[in-house]
Amino acid sequence: xxxxNARDSRIWLSIQKEKKEKRKYVLISCASLLTFxxxxxxxxxxxxxxxxxxxxxxxxxxxxxxxxxxQTAPDGSTLPxxxxxxxxxxxxxxxxGAVIGSPLGILMAWFKTLDRIVKPVFDVLRxxxxxxxxxxxxxxxxxGTASKVAVIFMASFVPCVINAYSGIKQTNxxxxxxxKTFGASRSxxxxxVAIPTAMPMIFTGIKVSLGASWMALVAAELxxxxxxxxxxxxxxxxxxxxxxxxVGMLMIGVISMLFSAALEYLExxxxxxxx
Amino acid sequence: MAGPEEVFALICKYFIExxxxxxxxxxxxxxxxxxxxxxxxxxxxxxxLGLAMGYSKTVRAIAAPLFNIVRPIPAxxxxxxxxxxxxxxxxxxxxxxxxxGFANTVxxxxxxVRTVDPVLIGAAQLLGASKWQxxxxxxxxxxxxxxxxxxxxxxxGSWMSVLAAEMVSSHEGVGWLIITGMNNANTAQxxxxxxxxxxxxxxxxxxxxxxxxxxxxxxxxxx
Numbered sequence: 001x002x003x004x005n006a007r008d009s010r011i012w013l014s015i016q017k018e019k020k021e022k023r024k025y026v027l028i029s030c031a032s033l034l035t036f037x038x039x040x041x042x043x044x045x046x047x048x049x050x051x052x053x054x055x056x057x058x059x060x061x062x063x064x065x066x067x068x069x070x071q072t073a074p075d076g077s078t079l080p081x082x083x084x085x086x087x088x089x090x091x092x093x094x095x096x097g098a099v100i101g102s103p104l105g106i107l108m109a110w111f112k113t114l115d116r117i118v119k120p121v122f123d124v125l126r127x128x129x130x131x132x133x134x135x136x137x138x139x140x141x142x143x144g145t146a147s148k149v150a151v152i153f154m155a156s157f158v159p160c161v162i163n164a165y166s167g168i169k170q171t172n173x174x175x176x177x178x179x180k181t182f183g184a185s186r187s188x189x190x191x192x193v194a195i196p197t198a199m200p201m202i203f204t205g206i207k208v209s210l211g212a213s214w215m216a217l218v219a220a221e222l223x224x225x226x227x228x229x230x231x232x233x234x235x236x237x238x239x240x241x242x243x244x245x246x247v248g249m250l251m252i253g254v255i256s257m258l259f260s261a262a263l264e265y266l267e268x269x270x271x272x273x274x275x
Numbered sequence: 276m277a278g279p280e281e282v283f284a285l286i287c288k289y290f291i292e293x294x295x296x297x298x299x300x301x302x303x304x305x306x307x308x309x310x311x312x313x314x315x316x317x318x319x320x321x322x323x324l325g326l327a328m329g330y331s332k333t334v335r336a337i338a339a340p341l342f343n344i345v346r347p348i349p350a351x352x353x354x355x356x357x358x359x360x361x362x363x364x365x366x367x368x369x370x371x372x373x374x375x376g377f378a379n380t381v382x383x384x385x386x387x388v389r390t391v392d393p394v395l396i397g398a399a400q401l402l403g404a405s406k407w408q409x410x411x412x413x414x415x416x417x418x419x420x421x422x423x424x425x426x427x428x429x430x431x432g433s434w435m436s437v438l439a440a441e442m443v444s445s446h447e448g449v450g451w452l453i454i455t456g457m458n459n460a461n462t463a464q465x466x467x468x469x470x471x472x473x474x475x476x477x478x479x480x481x482x483x484x485x486x487x488x489x490x491x492x493x494x495x496x497x498x
Contacts, residue, residue, distance in 0.1 A: 028337055032337040032341065033341065053359070128470075129435035129438060132472050135453050135456060139462055139465065214349065215350075218349055222351055233355050245355045250344070252347075253344060256348075257343075
């Protein structure tokens with residue numbers, strides 16, 4: 001009994017120690033962030049090292065953020081409207097890319113004939129960065145939603161195809177042999193063996209392509225647009241409102257973080273073998 | 276929409292005759308030069324910070340919150356601020372390229388260090404290796420494939436952002452070629468810029484793969 005108690009208390013102590021250590025690092029993180037904000041504030045508002053049009057103070061950025069939630073100046077829409085437009089366009093293009101890209105990748109890996117037909121075209125298109133598609137889509141489709149969705153489609157399509165393709169190709173041959181030995185049909189082999197094996201890779205492709213979509217959207221909105229976060233930044237630059245530019249950048253970052261968090265949640269729910 | 280033979284003819288013409296300031300070779304060279312400078316700085320800084328963040332918990336605790344806020348902001352979104360800070364010259368473009376390559380290098384280097392087998396580190400320490408020796412002889416070699424994967428991803432990231440940087444303001448470079456094509460609604464010229472970008476991107480990636488095969492032959496990912 002005494003022995004057991006001693007062991008328990010030792011475990012308890014080590015857990016306490018771990019907790020203490022964790023708390024220490026969280027504290028360091030908070031201190032680092034606070035120091036950064038303080039230095040930023042010191043350089044801008046207090047010492048005025050940088051002119052305020054080039055580097056607004058953190059307080060000003062925060063005030064602009066709150067004001068932008070309901071004010072339409074200087075670009076004609078409030079922040080929530082811009083966010084709504086951007087997220088809607090990005091998701092539309094991304095969904096099209098993922099819904100067409102992942103199955104195409106699977107089919108390309110499964111059917112040799114299709115692979116031979118599609119692969120050469122795909123290999124030519126693949127290395128062209130999504131940003132390079134923007135000008136041609138703008139000339140062909142105009143500056144509306146259609147051109148942006150087309151650019152985002154190109155951005156999300158490519159990683160989905162590549163990852164689904166290599167995921168299926170990675171299927172262990174032994175598993176296929178076992179399936180065949182037990183009399184599985186070809187479609188059963190695909191749906192019961194190959195696709196479950198490829199699921200983590202397919203999901204990686206989807207994650208990569210969501211990131212790429214968001215980046216392509218921002219680029220498209222910066223170049224030519226009439227609404228959205230990129231447009232807001234562009235207008236803020238042309239009227240010299242650096243505070244709104246920073247608000248826009250942070251929003252872009254936060255939304256991209258939310259996107260990847262949502263996908264990670266879905267991955268944990270639906271893909272087997274992911275912790 | 277321009278037909279393929281028109282685009283091909285235009286590319287051949289651009290190789291010989293100058294368009295804007297130089298020929299197509301000149302434009303590709305200008306873009307590549309920028310990428311090389313920005314990418315080298317990003318690699319050096321990124322690998323150093325990533326390894327430090329992976330090895331030391333304190334460094335990670337200090338740098339992680341800031342890094343995690345800045346990381347998801349794509350390089351293109353930095354362009355307006357960069358113009359305010361650095362103007363529209365060469366420095367601004369190099370900064371954009373730096374941003375385009377930095378985050379991936381850091382993340383991969385960091386996860387490379389963190390996935391080193393703790394048994395190896397334990398064994399080295401048991402045999403009396405100092406902290407520096409453990410780092411130099413155990414952690415560095417075994418995280419090398421990850422570091423290299425990061426360098427590979429960030430090279431394409433940098434190449435992509437040079438385009439974004441040149442689209443905003445430049446006098447030469449492949450991005451300039453595309454953007455002047457857009458402003459004149461000249462689809463043939465846009466495509467004559469897109470195709471070299473794709474080809475150069477492909478060559479850069481193949482080059483990195485080849486180097487990786489030579490340098491870390493024990494870790495063949497190209498299966």
